[in-house]
Amino acid sequence: MKMLIEGLRGLGRETQAILTRLGFIARFFVALIRRTPESFVRASLTLREIYFSGVLSLAIILVSGLFIGMVLALQGYDILSTYGAGDSLGVLVALSLLRELGPVVAALLFAGRAGSAITAEIGLMKATEQLDAMDMMAVDPISRVAAPRFWGGMISMPLLAAMFSAAAILGAYAIAVPLIGMDSGAFWGNMQAAVDVRVDILNSIVKSLVFGTLVLLIAVFEGYDAKPTAEGVSSATTKTVVYSSLAILAADFILTIFMFRGV
Amino acid sequence: MSEITSDIANLTDVSFGYDESRLILDGISMSFPRGKVIAIMGGSGCGKTTILRLLAGQVTPRLGEVDFNGRSVARLSKKELYAMRRQIGFLFQFGALFSDLSVFENVAFPIREHLNLPEEMIRDLVLMKLNAVGLRGAASLFTNELSGGMARRVALARAIALDPLLMLYDEPFTGLDPISLGVVGQLIRQLNDALGTTSVLVTHDVVESLKIVDYVYFIGKGCVLASGTPEEISHTTDPFVKQFIHGEPDGPVPLHMKAPELSADFFGGAHA
Numbered sequence: 001m002k003m004l005i006e007g008l009r010g011l012g013r014e015t016q017a018i019l020t021r022l023g024f025i026a027r028f029f030v031a032l033i034r035r036t037p038e039s040f041v042r043a044s045l046t047l048r049e050i051y052f053s054g055v056l057s058l059a060i061i062l063v064s065g066l067f068i069g070m071v072l073a074l075q076g077y078d079i080l081s082t083y084g085a086g087d088s089l090g091v092l093v094a095l096s097l098l099r100e101l102g103p104v105v106a107a108l109l110f111a112g113r114a115g116s117a118i119t120a121e122i123g124l125m126k127a128t129e130q131l132d133a134m135d136m137m138a139v140d141p142i143s144r145v146a147a148p149r150f151w152g153g154m155i156s157m158p159l160l161a162a163m164f165s166a167a168a169i170l171g172a173y174a175i176a177v178p179l180i181g182m183d184s185g186a187f188w189g190n191m192q193a194a195v196d197v198r199v200d201i202l203n204s205i206v207k208s209l210v211f212g213t214l215v216l217l218i219a220v221f222e223g224y225d226a227k228p229t230a231e232g233v234s235s236a237t238t239k240t241v242v243y244s245s246l247a248i249l250a251a252d253f254i255l256t257i258f259m260f261r262g263v
Numbered sequence: 264m265s266e267i268t269s270d271i272a273n274l275t276d277v278s279f280g281y282d283e284s285r286l287i288l289d290g291i292s293m294s295f296p297r298g299k300v301i302a303i304m305g306g307s308g309c310g311k312t313t314i315l316r317l318l319a320g321q322v323t324p325r326l327g328e329v330d331f332n333g334r335s336v337a338r339l340s341k342k343e344l345y346a347m348r349r350q351i352g353f354l355f356q357f358g359a360l361f362s363d364l365s366v367f368e369n370v371a372f373p374i375r376e377h378l379n380l381p382e383e384m385i386r387d388l389v390l391m392k393l394n395a396v397g398l399r400g401a402a403s404l405f406t407n408e409l410s411g412g413m414a415r416r417v418a419l420a421r422a423i424a425l426d427p428l429l430m431l432y433d434e435p436f437t438g439l440d441p442i443s444l445g446v447v448g449q450l451i452r453q454l455n456d457a458l459g460t461t462s463v464l465v466t467h468d469v470v471e472s473l474k475i476v477d478y479v480y481f482i483g484k485g486c487v488l489a490s491g492t493p494e495e496i497s498h499t500t501d502p503f504v505k506q507f508i509h510g511e512p513d514g515p516v517p518l519h520m521k522a523p524e525l526s527a528d529f530f531g532g533a534h535a
Contacts, residue, residue, distance in 0.1 A: 124362075133359035136319060137373045138345035144376075 028221050032150050035143035039151045045144070049152025053114035057160055060113055061106055065164040068101060069093065069171025076172075077180055089182060090191035093172040098195065098204045099260060102165035104252050107211035110153075110160060111244040115219035118149050119240040122223025123233035131224075146224060150216045157212030158205050165204070203259045210251055215244040270294045271429050271461045272318055277327035278485075279313060287313055289485030290327070295429070300455050300462045302472045304507065305482040311465040314482075315431045318463065319351055320344045332428065349377055352422035352460075356434045358414040360406040366393070366417050367402040373424045392420040395457075396450055412443025416450065423454060430455065432464035436471050444468075448475050469508045473497065481507065 039046045076092045122145060125131050131141040169191075176182040195201065219240045226236035272295045280286040287310035295301055295318075303311050316322045317329050320336045329336045331347055339347060360369050370389045374380065380388070393399045396416040401409065409417060415435065422430065435451065436444050452475040455462045466472050473479070473493040481489040481496075481504050489496070489504045499505060506514030522528065 128362065129355050129357065129359035130361055132321075133353070133355055133361075135321070136348060136351070136353040137376065138348040139373070139376045140345075 024225070025217065025221050028224065029217055031142050032147055032217070032220070035140070035147040036151065038143045039147040042148075045148035046152045046155070049149050050156055051152075053110075053118065053149070053153045054156025054160060057110060057113045057156070058163070060109055061160045061164050062167045064105065064109055065167030066171040068105065069097070069168030069173075070175045072096065072101075072168065073172035073175035073180070077176060077182070086182065087186040088190055089172070089176050090187040090189075091194040093169060093176075094191045094195050095200065097165040097168050098200045100252070100256070102168070103161045103204055103207035103211055104248060106161040106164040107157065107208060107215060107248045108245055109164075110157060110212075111215045111219070111248065112241055114153060114156070115215045115240050115244055116237045118153070118216070118219040119223040119226070120233060120237045122146065122149070122220065123226035123228075123236045126224065126226055127228040127230075127233055129228075142224075146220045150220050153216040153219075154209070154212050157215070158208040161204065161208035161211075199260075203255075206259075207252065207255055210255060211248045214247040214251060218244045218247065269296055271297045272331045272463075273329070274314070274317065274324075275328040275330075277317065277324040277329060279310070279317065279322065279324050286325075286485055288317075288324075291482065291486050292327075293480055293487065293490075295461055295463055296478075297461050298455075298459060299477040300452060300464070300475060301478045301480065302476040303463065303465045303480045303482060304467055304469065304472070305488075306467070306507075309483050310485065311482065312433055315353070315433055315463065315465055318429070318431060319348060319353060349373075349425055350428040352425070352427035352430045354415070354418055354422045354430070354432045354435055356437055358418035360409075360414055360418055360421070362406050364406070365402070366398070366404050366406065366409070369406065369417060370421045370424055373421065377425065388424070392424055393417075395423070395454065396420045397446070410443075412439050412446065415439065415443070415447055419447070419450060419454070423458065423460075426458055427460055430460050430462040432462065432466075434466055435464055436466055436468040444471055448472070451475060469510075473508075 072093050073089060077086055077089050080086050080088055080092065122131075125145065131145065134141045134144060173184075173187060176187055177184045222236040222240045222243075226232045274291055274293045276290050276292055277288055278286055278290055279288045291314075293303075293314070303314055305311050313322065317324060318331065318336070320329075320331075320339065323329075323337045332350070334347070336344070336347070360366075361372065364372065367389055370392050371385055374385055374388055390399055390402065393402055396419050398413060398416055398420065401413060401417070406414060406417070419435075430451075432451065435447055439447060448471045451462055451464065454460070464472065464476070473496065476493060478492060479490060479496050480487055481501075483503060489499060489501045491499070496504060496508065499508075503515045505511075512518050523531075
């Protein structure tokens with residue numbers, strides 16, 4: 001009996017701690033959104049962050065996209081041609097990229113490349129009292145440090161996802177047409193006929209915006225909330241990658257239910 | 264308008280603790296007269312830095328009143344608090360320089376953030392501030408290229424960038440070699456007199472600070488244990504202050520932390 005009560009108490013404490021933390025994150029999100037105008041009035045701050053999280057992530061996004069597209073073409077053609085549907089390869093590649101792989105894989109790569117960097121940078125600024133120093137100089141660290149990183153990433157994310165899909169489609173083309181010998185007209189023509197602007201492209205953009213919000217909120221918050229020690233910053237960086245990956249995959253499942261059920 | 268009083272800041276019967284169970288400051292009162300350099304001394308963890316945080320409005324007292332320039336700090340809105348902080352310079356223990364900016368940009372930071380000045384004027388102002396701490400030649404360096412003493416001086420130049428009414432120094436002498444120590448000490452005094460500000464320094468470096476300050480507060484157990492001019496302090500008969508300024512290992516502040524009897528620990532197996 002005593003053990004049961006202890007167990008329940010422990011469970012209650014855990015739940016309370018999780019809810020408190022979620023509350024903190026929600027309040028932090030509101031604070032970020034309220035400081036949006038300042039990030040755009042002082043565009044140079046946000047532009048700098050677009051460079052760091054967007055432009056510098058381009059290489060990994062494009063190379064990964066190319067490889068994923070090539071693999072998709074090889075595997076897809078193999079199965080499709082068994083059923084005599086080898087000509088639909090373009091459709092398979094474009095739909096799987098636009099609906100799922102593009103936004104999801106680009107967001108996972110973005111979390112690992114840019115999200116972790118944002119957390120580590122903000123966490124170290126906190127550990128070395130730079131955020132405190134800003135606050136003492138009457139400069140709000142959320143609007144000077146956190147908000148530009150958030151918005152810089154938010155602008156980069158859908159663009160990176162689009163470029164990922166484009167690179168992957170080119171990779172798939174490179175395998176399908178010159179290597180396998182598929183007809184170029186069938187590849188592009190079937191793709192063009194099957195892809196719908198609203199269902200596929202718009203939903204793809206919505207997905208990458210949602211994933212971007214999750215990754216950046218987690219990255220900025222974890223950095224801001226990191227314990228000001230070496231271990232604190234390293235554990236915050238790990239948390240960013242783990243939590244944002246889980247959040248992306250869970251959110252993708254929910255979004256897919258709403259977007260593509262019955263399509 | 265705030266009235267002009269002879270004190271730039273006051274603490275009146277202030278009590279403060281970071282958690283419910285323990286008070287760090289317990290009904291402490293202090294005043295900081297304009298134009299003076301005042302030292303707050305006491306052992307580690309006695310709440311010295313907390314006093315600076317109270318003065319800057321980073322924490323609010325549980326009881327009592329903190330006022331700056333005639334206004335109660337706790338009652339200010341965030342906007343007013345930020346307006347007040349523009350009049351306060353804060354030197355962090357390890358400088359807290361922005362590692363992604365050069366020395367020049369670090370000093371320019373508060374000027375760019377708060378004043379809308381043409382680039383040439385910012386350049387002149389920054390070089391003047393850097394010249395005041397003797398580091399005009401280091402303007403183009405990055406913060407990782409500076410020694411500890413230089414970083415402290417750059418941080419000092421940044422803290423005085425907006426000509427503050429009150430300068431707060433958190434352990435300005437920690438970890439400096441004897442030459443840098445003397446330089447920083449002299450700078451604190453000279454800048455105070457040249458800019459007409461008031462300086463409050465939290466320190467446990469007795470020798471260096473008694474050379475430059477006008478008034479000293481000794482705090483411990485949450486209140487002021489002794490206070491006076493350096494002259495009065497050096498001739499004090501107070502046993503705590505005597506122990507502190509002469510650096511005696513044992514006295515009113517015991518060498519040993521509270522523990523069970525020695526015999527109980529070694530032969531009684533208390534922790535076994």
